[in-house]
Amino acid sequence: MDEFKLFISGETAKTDKIFSALEFCLTAVFGDAYSLQKIDVIKNPLMAQADGVMATPTLVRMNPPMKRVLGDFSDMTKILESLNIHMPLNKDASAKE
DSSP: OEEEEEEESSOOHHHHHHHHHHHHHHHHHHTTSEEEEEEETTTOHHHHHHTTOOSSSEEEEOSSSOEEEESOOSOHHHHHHHTTOOOOTTOOGGGGO
16 A cells, blocks of 8 residues: 655645645545545644655655655646656546646
């Protein structure tokens, strides 16, 4: 099972939108065979430190090899491709952005 952590700084409409878009895309790729955890670094700074997160938003793919993506989450397809994840051709990653 693939494990992902989305590190955010506070619950906002923007972070909720990013999380929803990630759920949509990851479900399209993995079905139910993944986990996505949202971690607020304000409430859980030690979790961020443990995973080497220095900025938000940051998405970490925990499976080896561990990969991180941070910054602009406006293009979910590019975010996933940087983690070596490719959307199925019949799914539109921008549909939930």
